[in-house]
Amino acid sequence: MKNPVYTFEKLKFASFEFTCCEGCQLQFANREASLEAFFSLLDVRTFREISSEKHDDYDIAFVEGSISRSDEIERLLAIRRQAKTLVAFGTCACFGGVNSLKNCHSMDECIAEVYPGLPVETLPIRKISDFVKVDLSIPGCPVAKKEVERIVVSLVTGSLATLPKYPVCVECKEQLNTCLFDLGEICLGPITRAGCDAVCTTGKTPCLGCRGPADDINFPAFLELVGERGLNRSDLKEKLGFYNAFEAYPCQ
């Protein structure tokens, strides 16, 4: 008997970047062992970082980075007009990311510090969904390639692309790590969406919440935990604000 052969259509794929470090797009080139299989799912129409070819007939656009200049808004709107599916790719695209720390300062102050006397344009940082409809968000600083592979397979096969609903704590416990709260550190693992394999806490570094809030988090209980342990509130504030991913959960 012949093996049934599953046929699929490659995704007509494009990748774009705005204000960011381009580290999420770099993940496309990581996990080298599965790289050929991964790219066999994609018909790369535009991907400036790895190819000089440019075609505007893509169906799915992965958009990395946040928005901080008016020409970026124009480019983003044009991408939205073309793409049937627009993916906010990485923490900067999903939440604004570390770039949002700029928003604590006036734009004039930023320019005076770095480009004194030069008329450089810069706007307060905004996430992608502030300007266009986002069909799918893949958070992470950087995104986890394993998760990206899983989601791309879902997109190719037409199945539902989902993120874990539970927090990083679950993945951290799976790895039998000592809880960082027990080591006297504030860790955002209890409230942050999993999917990263708890990579930071496994490296004995507290989670800073790059993947944003998990579903149905108990934020008051989390604050109580920090209070009970007598941990530093300003440290909590710095951590919650690091990626701008907990905008909806002010700590005071």
Next chain:
Amino acid sequence: MKRDCSIDIRHLTRVEGHGNIRITVSGGKLLEASWAVVETPRFFEVMVKGMSAERVPFLTSRICGICSISHALASIRALERAMQVTPPPAAETVRLLAMHGETLQSHALHLFFLALPDFAGTPGILPLLESHPDLVRTGLELKELGNEISIATTGRATHPVSLVLGGVSKAPSKQRLKELKEMIVKRRPALEMATGFFRTLSIPEFVRETEFISLRNGKYYPFIGGDLVSTDGVVRDENDYLQMTNEYLVDFSTSKFTRLSRQSSAAGALARFNNNSRLLGHRAHEVAASFGLEPVCHNPFMNNIAQLVECHHIFENAEILIESLLDDDRQDIRTAYKPKAGEATGAVEAPRGVLYHHMETDDDGRVVKADCIIPTTQNNANIHYDLKALAAEAVKEGKTDREIEKLCEMVVRSYDPCISCSVH
């Protein structure tokens, strides 16, 4: 001979970030040749203000997706020097190994994904996967090894998790180190195959004399800390980095320009080689000689070969570092410290050249002032003047517009610019 040509490349492909090339020739005369960075600035020097020292490396690593380990370590070195914190020796070795992992990953990415398609005449690496699968897999094997070293030493390939002030929060297990060592031995044939292949490529012959700047510490091929030196004989202390960079603004670029003794200078693998080649390992020396690479080499296209030579050095030196970690039974990987006021520079050799972070802290160890000067920033002026010289030469030789355009793109790529990093 009368000829006109107008080249206007917006958002050069196969480089990290956004940069434009403009060449205008009229009546056989070069009117304009420029390199302009149009990347959106992120203002890291402002973002970091008020942040606690322990958090800073996690922020500054986000300056760059390719050389995040270098950025974390430059901040860590600046803050440790500012607050007089001495990391344990084992942590220093883990950090050096991490730099090797990052540099190998970055060089392999540049040589195979970004530069190789120019030599092969393809728009990118994906068509090469079909026409030259063995060659591409060789590049992937080298890149994967670099990433595995980074993952083992810092927890992740991009944006390190365990590089912290005072040392490292977690060290690789002996089992993991043994696996890495085996992987290095197994991948040596891939590096030799890549070397053999690069020997078949014809590297454009173009020479414009310039000044090469890098670190030098006299002990090992430089990756973390040391004196700041140039091929024109300048030697400065690490804290005097501003005297090496002399940053200035130009109105056509969001990335600044720098200069030292001449109108421009260069950083990167070729600069490191030109200043430190005697500290390279045995095989790296042989490979350099086989390509006719000798200090001081002034052909920017040879930066590709200098990167390849450094890959050989990394293979040799990473094994030595792993051995020393395997022989060391001390458990101490992190020094406790009290935050305090201070100011210092941390200089490291990122894959693309010498990187400076300067940090000033208050009594609580919070950053009050920061300055980051990126390798690509230090290469902007050199790229700009190379383009002028290269385009003028190409016009004189009667090259076609397409040939001039390709050469100009290739010379920019040979610097392996990291543009979003340079704007930060």
